[in-house]
Amino acid sequence: MSLTLEEAKKMIAASEKKAKEMGVTMVIAVCDNGGHLIALHKQDGALLVSIEVAINKAYTAVVAQMPTHELKAIAQPGTMAFGIHACRNIIIFGGGLPVKRDDKIIGGIGVSGATAEQDAECAQAGIDAL
Amino acid sequence: MSLTLEEAKKMIAASEKKAKEMGVTMVIAVCDNGGHLIALHKQDGALLVSIEVAINKAYTAVVAQMPTHELKAIAQPGTMAFGIHACRNIIIFGGGLPVKRDDKIIGGIGVSGATAEQDAECAQAGIDAL
Amino acid sequence: MSLTLEEAKKMIAASEKKAKEMGVTMVIAVCDNGGHLIALHKQDGALLVSIEVAINKAYTAVVAQMPTHELKAIAQPGTMAFGIHACRNIIIFGGGLPVKRDDKIIGGIGVSGATAEQDAECAQAGIDAL
Amino acid sequence: MSLTLEEAKKMIAASEKKAKEMGVTMVIAVCDNGGHLIALHKQDGALLVSIEVAINKAYTAVVAQMPTHELKAIAQPGTMAFGIHACRNIIIFGGGLPVKRDDKIIGGIGVSGATAEQDAECAQAGIDAL
Numbered sequence: 019m020s021l022t023l024e025e026a027k028k029m030i031a032a033s034e035k036k037a038k039e040m041g042v043t044m045v046i047a048v049c050d051n052g053g054h055l056i057a058l059h060k061q062d063g064a065l066l067v068s069i070e071v072a073i074n075k076a077y078t079a080v081v082a083q084m085p086t087h088e089l090k091a092i093a094q095p096g097t098m099a100f101g102i103h104a105c106r107n108i109i110i111f112g113g114g115l116p117v118k119r120d121d122k123i124i125g126g127i128g129v130s131g132a133t134a135e136q137d138a139e140c141a142q143a144g145i146d147a148l
Numbered sequence: 149m150s151l152t153l154e155e156a157k158k159m160i161a162a163s164e165k166k167a168k169e170m171g172v173t174m175v176i177a178v179c180d181n182g183g184h185l186i187a188l189h190k191q192d193g194a195l196l197v198s199i200e201v202a203i204n205k206a207y208t209a210v211v212a213q214m215p216t217h218e219l220k221a222i223a224q225p226g227t228m229a230f231g232i233h234a235c236r237n238i239i240i241f242g243g244g245l246p247v248k249r250d251d252k253i254i255g256g257i258g259v260s261g262a263t264a265e266q267d268a269e270c271a272q273a274g275i276d277a278l
Numbered sequence: 279m280s281l282t283l284e285e286a287k288k289m290i291a292a293s294e295k296k297a298k299e300m301g302v303t304m305v306i307a308v309c310d311n312g313g314h315l316i317a318l319h320k321q322d323g324a325l326l327v328s329i330e331v332a333i334n335k336a337y338t339a340v341v342a343q344m345p346t347h348e349l350k351a352i353a354q355p356g357t358m359a360f361g362i363h364a365c366r367n368i369i370i371f372g373g374g375l376p377v378k379r380d381d382k383i384i385g386g387i388g389v390s391g392a393t394a395e396q397d398a399e400c401a402q403a404g405i406d407a408l
Numbered sequence: 409m410s411l412t413l414e415e416a417k418k419m420i421a422a423s424e425k426k427a428k429e430m431g432v433t434m435v436i437a438v439c440d441n442g443g444h445l446i447a448l449h450k451q452d453g454a455l456l457v458s459i460e461v462a463i464n465k466a467y468t469a470v471v472a473q474m475p476t477h478e479l480k481a482i483a484q485p486g487t488m489a490f491g492i493h494a495c496r497n498i499i500i501f502g503g504g505l506p507v508k509r510d511d512k513i514i515g516g517i518g519v520s521g522a523t524a525e526q527d528a529e530c531a532q533a534g535i536d537a538l
Contacts, residue, residue: 051312052314058185058187058188059153082457101480224355224356233360286449314456
C-alpha cells in the first residue's frame with residue numbers, strides 16, 4: 019500500500035496553505051513507500067536548493083523509517099550514526115516525516131524553505147490533512 | 149520571467165486530463181526558465197522510470213531551447229549532436245516541450261509514461277491550457 | 279505486495295542451479311517492487327562488472343515494467359526510446375525480468391555473466407521457481 | 409585468496425539467525441577482498457537505507473582494513489581522519505568487519521538495521537560461523 023496521487027495532492031495543498039499562513043515559501047515533496055517522488059510543488063520564490071532538499075527529506079523519512087529530526091539526533095559527531103549524511107540522498111535535519119497507515123509506512127513528505135522547525139510544521143500539516 | 153506555480157498546476161491539470169482521456173498513466177513535470185523543477189505529479193500506476201525521464205525532458209527542453217523530439221533528430225548516430233544523451237539529464241526522445249511567452253522561454257514541460265508521441269501530445273495539452 | 283526474502287532466495291537458488299547446468303558463472307540479483315535490492319549472489323569467478331549490471335537489470339525491469347530485452351528493442355538508434363540507457367541505472371539488454379503476481383509487479387530479477395540470452399534464461403529459471 | 413560464495417552464504421545465514429534471536433531485521437552484505445559484493449540478504453521489513461549502508465560497511469572494512477567502529481574513532485571532528493566519511497562509499501559507524509584468514513584480509517561483512525552495536529554483533533556472528 020502506498021499513497022495515491024490524490025492523497026499526495028491533498029497533503030501538499032495543506033502544506034502550501036500552512037506555509038502561506040506562516041509567511042514563508044516552501045518546496046513540498048511527497049514520495050511513495052519506496053522513496054519515489056509522487057508529487058512536488060515549489061512555491062514562487064522558494065529556494066532552488068530546496069527542490070533537492072525537500073525530495074531528499076521525503077526519501078530519507080521513508081528509507082530510514084523515522085522523521086529527519088530524529089535522524090538528526092543520532093547523526094551528530096560522537097553519536098551512533100555520525101556520517102550517514104554522506105549516504106546517497108540522506109538529509110539529517112528536520113522537515114521530513116514518514117506517512118503511516120495502520121502502523122505501516124505508506125510514503126513520506128518533505129518540506130524545505132524556512133527553518134527546520136517551520137519545515138517540519140508544514141510537513142505535519144500535510145499529514146494532518148490525510 | 150518564469151512560469152509560476154499556479155501556471156504549472158494549470159498545465160499539469162490539463163495534461164492529467166488528457167492522459168485520462170487517452171487511457172494512459174503519466175508523470176508530468178514542469179520546470180522554470182533555469183530548468184529547475186516547479187511541479188510534478190505522478191499518476192497512479194505510471195512507470196517509476198518516468199519520474200526521472202519526465203523531469204529530464206522538461207529540463208532538456210529548456211536548456212536546449214527546443215522540443216526533445218527535435219533534439220532526437222540531431223542526436224542519432226551520424227548526425228550532428230550524437231552523444232549528447234550522455235550529458236547530464238539530457239533526454240533525446242519526444243515528450244519535452246519548451247514553454248514560451250513573447251518568444252522567450254519561460255519554462256519547460258516534460259511528460260513520460262506512454263509512447264513518445266502520446267507523451268508529446270499530453271505535454272502540448274499542458275501548454276495549450278496556459 | 280512485494281517479494282519476500284524467502285521468495286528471493288528460492289529464485290536465486292533456481293537461477294544458480296540453472297547457471298551450473300549451463301556451465302556459466304553468474305551474478306543474480308532480486309529486487310522489490312520499488313527497485314530496491316533484496317538479495318544478491320555472485321557465483322565464484324563471475325565478472326565483477328556483472329554485480330552492477332545484475333542489480334541494474336532487476337531495477338530496470340521494475341521501473342520500466344518490462345523485460346530488459348523488450349526495452350532493448352525500443353532503445354536502438356532511430357527507435358522511440360534511444361538514449362534511455364543514459365538514465366540512472368537503466369540497462370537495455372537481456373537478463374532482467376519483472377516478477378508479477380495477479381498481474382501486478384512485485385519485484386524484479388536480474389542476471390549477468392554470460393550472453394544476454396543465457397542471462398535471460400537463468401532469470402526465467404528463477405521466476406519459474408516461484 | 410578471497411571468500412567464496414559458499415562461505416558468504418554460511419556467514420549470512422549465521423547473521424540472519426542472530427538477528428532473529430535479537431528480534432531485529434537486518435541487511436547483511438558480504439564482499440570479497442577487493443571490496444566487491446559477493447552476497448546480500450535483506451530481511452523483510454529492514455530499513456531501505458540499510459541496503460546501501462550494509463554494502464558500504466563491508467566495503468569500508470576491506471578498503472580501510474579495520475572494523476568500521478575503529479574507523480569511527482579516528483573520523484570524528486578534531487581527530488585524524490575527520491572528513492573521510494565523504495569519500496565514496498565510506499561508513500564510519502559500527503557494523504562492518506574485515507574477514508581474515510592467516511592474518512590476510514579475504515573479505516568483509518557489513519550489517520545494518522539496528523543499533524551500531526547490534527549491527528556489529530550480527531556481523532561478528534557471521535565471522536564466527538566461518
